[in-house]
Amino acid sequence: MSRRAPLLERMTGHLLHALDHARLSDDLTARGGFLQALDPRVKLGGLLGLAVTVTAVHRLTALAGLFLAAVLLALASRLPVGRALGPLWLGILIFSGAIALPAPLLTPGDVVAHLPLTGWPITAQGLRSAAFLIGRAETAATFTTLLILTTPWPHVLKAMRALGVPVVVVAIFGMTHRYIFLFLQAAAQMFEARRSRMVGRLTPREGRRLAVATAGALLGRAIExxxxxxxxxxxxxxxxxxxLMQDFPTRPRDWAALAGAGSLAALALFGGA
Amino acid sequence: MVGFAPPVFQMADVHYAYHGIPALTGLTLAIPRGQRVALLGANGSGKSTLLRLLDGLYFAQSGRVAAFGQMLTEAALQDEDTAIAFRRRVGLVFQNPDVQLFNPTVLDEVAFGPLQMGWPRDEVMTRVARALEEFGLTALKDRPPHRLSGGEKKRVALASVLVLEPEALLLDEPTAALDPKSASDMVDFLIRCQGTGRTVITATHDLDIVADIADLCVVMKAGRVVAQGAPRAILNDAALMTDAHLAHTHLHIHHGHMHHSHHHLHSDTEDPPG
Structure with a gap:
């Protein structure tokens, strides 16, 4: 959607894109792949364990290894890596990159180069620090996204319950997910209805007022x-x-997968130390 | 009054208002046990409010409501055993299935009621499997409700209530916003309820289906009952139907001349609570 498109078109487009993305996620969870076949509790424990491990590793090679493992898991699970994970990686690269940008310039250490024009020094320690920040964010988000893309949301909820998350928290998550779609649809329909009755473009001020009014109407509908x-x-x-219901059979391959995740985490943390 | 069975619900001079806006205004009514009853009335006549009172979701602000011979009050339903017994005996299918389908999957939705009853897991699963099979939902059991069609959602809503095998089934505009096939399936279900011993109360202003789904018609207007009787007698009373805003005269042009002597019955449309 063009940045210059009218506000209503952009907002409707974003809402419909969110619905499409949710449908893609639902479809991916139904594919027959490696992660899809595992017990959701094993996946929840294993993938979140690996995501936590990512934040604790102190070697870039270990971080790269974990990232590679995440990509291999995505391929083994028949996920379209570019379409499903590409936008995630790009978004995280932009945000974490913006945060990490000053690190090579501000971190004291061995100077490896100078910034053109300004001549500011770039240090090896600073580059390493920025690489860690971006690498950790990308890899941890990839493991978490693998869980969401290969597990139906109801199973994620049940796995959370099985792992001891309080039933009220699980119920709230479940209903939130359920009604997000209802309100996404309602919001998209409200914007479409408004567009169908409009002639000409809104000024930015009118656009903001319309967005606020729509949010208010949606809030009223949500409360009702x-x-x-x-x-x-x-x-x-x-x-x-x-x-709630909860019934997951745990098979030998689930235990094997959990052991694999544990071994990978241990190797990343302690291997080569 | 049609039927001689003792009433399953009794209401006497019931008043209810939403923030000062009256919805029921001195309603008096007895619902015989085992009857199929159609609540007829225009938008805002109080049909949905009445169903919520009968389901113990709202409580009369004055007057008396009794179910199964016991007073139906907020205090009575505070007792857990009483509440569970009542919820087991009375089921309400809401007009909008989206508010009724709040669980992540169809299976969870149908199992929700039995699980709240505290029944053993095997019994829950047996009942759920039976309900899913009865409503043709077995293949959809792992689907999230938001991915279903309107007709499928309505079937899930019905299954999620009937899995408890309630003695009294309350339906709020069951054919509203359904395609013709789904509406026909719903009517077929209501026809099959005849003679089962279950009390079925259907709020509707879809007059085309009334003769098929009801043994008794109750006509409401402005929060009170204005008439009740056999469907044929009620539907043929043009003055009553017009007065209750369920029928109207309509202008026509025949051979260049304008007429307005034809009565038209309302058809199925969305109806907010009231």
Whole structure:
């Protein structure tokens, strides 16, 4: 979507893109791949464990190894790496890159080059620090995204419950996910309806006012829906403590995968030390 | 009054208002056990509010509401055993399935009610499997509700209530916003409820289906009952239907002359609570 497109078109486009992306995620979880076949509890524990390991490694080679492992896992799980992970990597590179940018210039250490024009020194320690920041962010986000792209959200929730996350937290996550789609659709329809009745372009001030008014209308609808949902829950016996189903068979390959994740984390942390 | 069974619900001089805006204004009604009842009324006549009172979600601000011979009050439903027993016996299918389908998957949705009842896991699974099969949802059991069509959502909503096998089933505009096939399936279900012993109360202003789905019609207007009787007698009372805003005269041009003597019955449309 062009940056110069009218505000309403941009907002509608963003909302529809978010819905499309969610549908892509749903479709990817149904593909027959390595991670899709594992017990969700193993995936939740293993992938989040690796994401935490990423933040603790102190060698760039270990970090690169973990990143490579994440990409191999994505390929083994039949994920379209460029389409599913490319936008994630680019977004993180931009944000973490912006944060890491001053590090090569401000960190004291061995000077390896000078910035053209200004002549400011670039240090090896600073480059290493920036590489760690960007590498850790990219790799940890990749492991977390692998979990989301290969596991139906309901299974992620049940796995969280199985691993001891309180039932109320899990129920809130579940409903939030459920109703995000409803409100994304509602918001997209509201913008489309407004566009269908508009002639000409909005000024930036009018655009902002419209966005605020739409957000207010959506909030009102969200509160009303929330009340209705609560009544629907009470109607079926809810009394403040939701009870959920959870049934995951754990097979030998799940234990093998968990052991593999543990070994990889140990190798990254302590290998070559 | 049609039928001789003892009433499953009794209401006497019931008033209810939303922030001062009256929704029920002195409603008195008895619902016989085992009957299929159609609540007819225009938008804002109080049908949805009445269903919520019968389901123990709202409580009368004055007047009396009784279910199964017991007073239905907020205090009574504070008791856990009473609440569970009541929720087991009365089920409400909301007009908008999106507010009723709050679980991550169809299976979880149908299992929600039985799990809240505290039933053993095997019994829950048996009942859920039966309900999914009955409504043709087995193949959809792992799907998230937001990926379903309107007709499928309605079937899930119905299955999620009927899995508890309630004695009284309340339906709020069950054919609203459904395509013709899904609406026809819903009507077929309501036809099959005849003679099962279950009390079925359907709020609707889709008058085309009333003769098929009801043994008794209750006509509401401005928060009170204005008439009740057999479907044929009610539907043929043009003056009553017009007065209740369920039928109207409509202008036509025939051979260059304008007429307005034809009665038209309202058809199915969205109806907000009220």
């Amino acid at each position: 829906t929330g009340n209705e949902v609560h009544l629907a829950m009470i109607s079926r016996g809810y009394r403040g403590e939701p009870r």
